[in-house]
Structures are given as structure tokens and as C-alpha cells.
Amino acid sequence: MRDPAQLNLLAALASALAGMGSALAAAFMIRLQRRWSSADALLRIAEVFESAAFRKYKSIIYRLDRNAFSTWNEEEVASVNAWCAHLDIVSVLIQSRQISKVAFLNLYGDVTLRTIYQIAPYCNHQLALRGKQFLLPLRLLAGDLVRTWKRRAHKKRYPLQIGFPDQPRLRVSPDLFDSDDAVLAFRADGAIR
Structure with missing residues (x-):
């Protein structure tokens, strides 16, 4: 027979191993749950972006004269406001790491x-x-998204220039986002301007 001290040590060791196994299983389940939550959030975002209303908003926004906003009609302003509200929510999800920034960039970055x-x-x-709180999540994300775009483009993982479907001569690039006065004023880049 074994010594009671040895039996207590073996019981404590077995208990510690079981506890460590439970902790590892719990950590694995939490990680799996986060992935499911992230995938679910991305699918819900896609549903909104792919809806008929948001396809219409996108089409309207692409055709706008960006500098003539004071002459936009009611439908154009409503389209921009609805689009911005959705992007603001998406930005919060990306910043809180509920959605991968790279996955979002690959799906809806352009x-x-x-x-x-x-x-x-x-x-x-x-x-x-x-x-200054207006569209703050989107304004904070904008600069980060441009930096990610630039890094991925240099690695040939994302296009360096993005065109507009209805305006073939208009193309945007990270350099344009780093030099356009309106975009620079919009971007918060970590500090509220």
C-alpha cells in the first residue's frame, strides 16, 4: 500500500491535471464561440450590404458630385446618411475585433x-x-483601413487602385487617401480633430 501523503499528492496532481484540461477546453470553446460570432456578424453585415436598398444607396453614392453636396436632393442625402450609419456600426465591430479587418477589407473594402x-x-x-463625435468610429477606422490597404497592396494581396463602375476615369488609391484634403480632414487617425 502507498503512503497517505503519496496518495494525497497523486490526488492533487490528478485534480490539477483535470482542472488544466477543463481550462484548456473552456479556452478552446471560447475561441470557437468568438469565431462563430465573428462569422455571424460578417454574414449579417453582408445581408445589409447586399440588400436592394443598400445596393441602391451605393449606386447613388458612386454617382454623386462629391463637392456639390449642398445641391444633393433628399434621396441622395438619405442614401448617404443610411450608408454612413451602417458603416459606423461596422466600424465599431471591426475596432472591437468582432470582425477581422482583413476579412472586411477583402469583402467590402473597395x-x-x-x-x-x-x-x-x-x-x-x-x-x-x-x-466631433459624428461618425467617430468610421473616421477612426478610415486611416487604419487605408494603412492596411497599402500594406496588402504592396504584398500584392489587394489592388493598389480601385475604380468606380460608372466613372472609369476616377480611381482611388492609398496615395489619394493620404493626399486628398477632404479625406484627410475626415480621417481621425487615432486623434479627434
Whole structure:
């Protein structure tokens, strides 16, 4: 027979191993749950972007004269506002790491970047009226998204230039996003301007 001290040590060791196994299983389940949550969030975002209403908004935004926002009609302003509200929510999900920034860039980066370019002058005007909190999540994400775009483009993992379907001569690039006054004013880049 074994010594009671040895039996207690073996029981404590077995208990510690079982506890460690439970902790590892719990960590694995939490990680799996996060992945499911992230995939679910990305699917829900895709449902909105692919809806008939948002396809219409995108089409309207692509055709806007970005600098003539004071002459936009009611439908154009409503389209931009609805689009911005959705992008603001998406931005919060990306910043809180509920959605991968690279996955989002691969799926909807081109659409997001085109629309940011188009709406920047209007949003800057609204920012002056509504205050620094206006579209803050999107403004914070914009610079980060451009930096990710630039890195991935240099690795040949993302196009360096993005065109507009209805305006073949208009192309956006990270350099344009780093030099366009309206886009630079829109981007918060980690500090509230």
C-alpha cells in the first residue's frame, strides 16, 4: 500500500491535471464561440450590404458630385446618411475585433473606400455642424483601413487602385487617401480633430 501523503499528492496532481484540461477546453470553446460570432456578424453585415436598398444607396453614392453636396436632393442625402450609419456600426465591430479587418477589407473594402472618398466633403460639413463625435468610429477606422490597404497592396494581396463602375476615369488609391484634403480632414487617425 502507498503512503497517505503519496496518495494525497497523486490526488492533487490528478485534480490539477483535470482542472488544466477543463481550462484548456473552456479556452478552446471560447475561441470557437468568438469565431462563430465573428462569422455571424460578417454574414449579417453582408445581408445589409447586399440588400436592394443598400445596393441602391451605393449606386447613388458612386454617382454623386462629391463637392456639390449642398445641391444633393433628399434621396441622395438619405442614401448617404443610411450608408454612413451602417458603416459606423461596422466600424465599431471591426475596432472591437468582432470582425477581422482583413476579412472586411477583402469583402467590402473597395465599396467602403470608394464611398468614403465620395462622402468625405459632406461628412466634414456635417462634422462641423454635429460635433466631433459624428461618425467617430468610421473616421477612426478610415486611416487604419487605408494603412492596411497599402500594406496588402504592396504584398500584392489587394489592388493598389480601385475604380468606380460608372466613372472609369476616377480611381482611388492609398496615395489619394493620404493626399486628398477632404479625406484627410475626415480621417481621425487615432486623434479627434
